[in-house]
Amino acid sequence: MQILSTPDAQSLAADLPPFLEIDRVSKIYPTPKGDAVVLDDISLTVNEGEFICVIGHSGCGKSTLLDMVSGFREPTRGEVRLQGKRVTRPGPDRMVVFQNYSLLPWKTAYENVYLAVNAVYPDKSKAEKTEIVRKHLTMVGLDEAANKKPGQLSGGMKQRVSIARALAIYPQVLVLDEPFGALDAITKEELQEELLKIWGQHTVTVLMITHDIDEALFLADRIVMMTNGPAANIGEIMEVPFSRPRDRAQMMEDPHYYTLRNQALDFLYGRFALADVE
Numbered sequence: 001m002q003i004l005s006t007p008d009a010q011s012l013a014a015d016l017p018p019f020l021e022i023d024r025v026s027k028i029y030p031t032p033k034g035d036a037v038v039l040d041d042i043s044l045t046v047n048e049g050e051f052i053c054v055i056g057h058s059g060c061g062k063s064t065l066l067d068m069v070s071g072f073r074e075p076t077r078g079e080v081r082l083q084g085k086r087v088t089r090p091g092p093d094r095m096v097v098f099q100n101y102s103l104l105p106w107k108t109a110y111e112n113v114y115l116a117v118n119a120v121y122p123d124k125s126k127a128e129k130t131e132i133v134r135k136h137l138t139m140v141g142l143d144e145a146a147n148k149k150p151g152q153l154s155g156g157m158k159q160r161v162s163i164a165r166a167l168a169i170y171p172q173v174l175v176l177d178e179p180f181g182a183l184d185a186i187t188k189e190e191l192q193e194e195l196l197k198i199w200g201q202h203t204v205t206v207l208m209i210t211h212d213i214d215e216a217l218f219l220a221d222r223i224v225m226m227t228n229g230p231a232a233n234i235g236e237i238m239e240v241p242f243s244r245p246r247d248r249a250q251m252m253e254d255p256h257y258y259t260l261r262n263q264a265l266d267f268l269y270g271r272f273a274l275a276d277v278e
């Protein structure tokens with residue numbers, strides 16, 4: 001997040017459009033039974049460098065919403081703007097990591113990342129591209145596995161390759177759609193920590209969908225909680241106050257953590273959820 005301290009910087013910023021704006025966006029799918037309103041009039045402004053998590057029940061429209069940021073789907077009404085420019089299609093300024101890795105199975109980890117870098121930066125020299133690929137594989141701890149193909153990698157390693165591939169393009173926005181949903185708890189925690197470290201090093205704004213409230217509380221600056229569909233909207237936005245760098249154990253000792261956790265569970269599941277966790 002930007003911290004503006006001088007009057008000059010403030011007046012300069014006043015002339016700039018917000019970094020990322022989801023502006024009165026609705027998504028309606030035509031179906032044989034008539035129009036299905038999935039998202040109804042959603043607005044959200046995201047600051048540069050922010051880490052946003054989106055939570056909500058299955059099918060409420062989280063992927064649909066972030067796909068409109070990535071440019072894979074178009075809003076029926078409203079628009080998404082990145083630095084004032086309307087998003088109409090996918091672009092290297094917005095990279096996506098999905099739950100299912102989407103790596104080319106016949107290419108090594110190194111080649112998967114190299115192909116993406118080469119596609120976006122064809123004019124860079126081979127040495128520069130190699131350097132970018134190596135740097136990002138190192139960043140996610142995959143030096144040793146660079147020459148392995150996806151079939152020889154664990155789920156966590158495959159997801160590391162996907163993250164390295166997305167970041168090697170130097171996007172402004174990283175969209176993560178349940179990236180750790182298929183991983184075991186320990187691998188998931190490791191990757192969350194790596195993701196935070198990388199986010200601290202790269203200037204990247206993150207929008208991440210998760211079903212895991214603890215994950216959202218550990219990672220996010222703000223948690224966007226969506227109402228149930230049809231015609232889903234943003235129900236509440238929770239500010240996560242814990243200072244960074246975050247220490248999971250320390251954070252979980254903070255009584256405030258459980259207040260926020262219960263608040264989120266209460267929003268999602270109603271008061272019965274509280275009985276389950278207490």
Ligand SMILES: Nc1ncnc2c1ncn2[C@@H]1O[C@H](COP(=O)(O)OP(=O)(O)OP(=O)(O)O)[C@@H](O)[C@H]1O
Pocket residue numbers: 029030036038056057058059060061062063064065229
């Ligand atoms: N191309 C489409 N045509 C019609 N309906 C669609 C289409 N794509 C998605 N939907 C519907 O839109 C709704 C939202 O889907 P979406 O995948 O965005 O939900 P989600 O919140 O990401 O769910 P999950 O948590 O299960 O991933 C669902 O009811 C889905 O059936």
Ligand SMILES: [Mg+2]
Pocket residue numbers: 062063064177
């Ligand atoms: Mg989804």
